Amino acid sequence: MSSDPIEIGPLSIDRTAAREATKLAAIVLCLVMVVQVVGIAVLTGGPLSILSVNEVPAEPDAEAWKDAPTETVSLENQQMIAPYGGGSVDDVTVQSVTNDTHVAFRMEWEDPTMDTEINEPNAYSDAAAIMLRSGDEPPITMGANGNPVNIWYWRSSWQFSESDPGGDMYTYPHPDNRTKPGQAAGNPLSQSAYNRYGQNYYAMGYGSLTNAETQPVAANGERTDDGWAVVFQREHEASGEYDASFEGDERMYLTYAIWNGSADEANGQKSLSYEFLTLDTEDGTLATADSGGSGDNSDGESANSGAVASATESASWLAGAATNWPAAIVLATVAAWLVSYWRIKE
Template identity: 30%
Template sequence: MRKLKYSLAVVIFSVAVANGAEIFVRSNEVKKISMDPFDKAWKKAASSAVTLIPQTFTVPHGGGSVKFVEVKSFFTMTDLYVRLTWDDNSRNAAHDFGGRFSDGCALQFPVEEGILPSPFMGEDGRPVNIWHWRAANSEDNRYEKAYSDYHRPGAIEEHVFFSTKPARSLYAEGFGTLTTGQVQDVLAAGVWKDGRWSVVFKRALTSQEGTAFIKNSLTPIAFAVWDGEDQERDGAKSLSLWQTLILGEAKPEELRTPEVRGERIFGRYGCATCHGPAGRGGVKNLNAQGGEVPPIYKVREGFTEAEVEQVIRLGRRSVPEDANAPMPSLRMNNWGLVMSEEELHDLVKYLWTLAPKGEEW
């Protein structure tokens, strides 16, 4: 048995946020409801407060100005409705060369059942369906040209999708892979009032493409919010981890052991985004030592459980190959600001099960 040292690449959040424990968003069936965010029926909906975190995994980094989003949901015999509400002191509904950026929000769902894709826009072979609403698209005088960023020289012609509708259905399999769906059947309506945005999304339970929603079932769901006043756009946003949307009378599975709970945490927090499926590495990271994010499936050979918990809790910066070049683009957050101590413990218990056995070792 070889003794190997494996490192965990971590970078620290600048602002602490609340516990990232999984939230179960209850969606009850109703006969009908309107697209009005202030429909009286919403007062009867179960409310869930979901923690949002800054996007610091890849450029453009940003977000963090919106800490929480309130989520409510209903469904009818034919359609799913989801309402997001969050605090925003200013209404921003324009994109232009003068540095004005639009407020917005999005829902994200796995396209296929099975292993959770990364919550950070999916991953290769595991696509996500994104319902994106932008305040600027609701304006009669919205700008038909956008901005150009240093990291996206062709932004205007190649990357910015303009829409005549407030909402779009998009797909992604990882950072930089966003595409527009062939079927555009997502509707949305947003209202800014008294320092808060309220946005309602609507789509049929089943569609020609995209995620299907079945009564009395569980569906992973994630959220993102853009604050235009804080110059947030594209990857610069506040986002959530995977949560669970409960349609009807479905019940979440009880996860009985630390190892099983840890596997769920590994998926919800998107650990494979940087460390690869089952922690086996292979994810490129420009200018990082070795050129990749290190694997962690043999991490128990170089660390004790307590040491691994401490690395995840406090964070550790990636070491660049060239100190004069830009820092490695992929970053892993200081999860101690989000994970509970119980989650940290369960995650490490799961990591210990990844070590190969017998000849593989």
């Protein structure tokens, strides 16, 4: 293919070949720009950010959760202190949303049985909890002396029991009636009815769980097609002594636990995460915690942390290269034009 050439100094350029090469270069230009946009979005995505919404939802099926980023957290059986056990739930997906005044966390997991009654021996309720601490990373063992943690707890029997949610099994016979000493003593686990399905606790290690004087946490659960979805909601500001603080710029550490009633899981027998997520309360970033906190870390965890850091550095370098869009566009367009021109001219 040839036509009258264009003379530019010592160069002679074929008009037809140049015209066709320019068309192909324009197509390449458009493709490069699309790749730039997609590449930047993927490579600079980084950790998941908490979704800012106008109204923080209290319902697990609220529309706001559809757009909230999701993290899947692996769970294992509790193997640090008696009673050992649990582990019937493999993982839980978690989400978070916030606004100027409130924050909410959503947990969802698979559980084929709906266990809501504790009205007889060996009957246990499904349940879920989040352990939080702002500042330094706490020990995974429900905190420690001098390292208190805040625990938000939901139990399905409080919300869905058709009998006494405090548990008829805890009654004692009396000549005139059956007595319920737990309710008489004001035990928060023995109430005859609940209007709030979330409880706020503090702990400084195993065996130290204490019901907080203030109860700012709301919780709400619902059955899904294959399990449970539960939302915990609270105002940013709370007045309790060890309440997790969502004000200021301290990093928040979170970990999760699930109890499956039909698997006889109660108390220490549970499925829990040995890995923390972090929530940056200043910019709303939710991510896997780096190793090196106050909890114990094995060599394997350190190596894994190094691999994560290396991958992060690589992603940052690629993101920087991708964002150098003028150079990339010029190089790709020129290369496409030259290759096309010589192939058409031949």
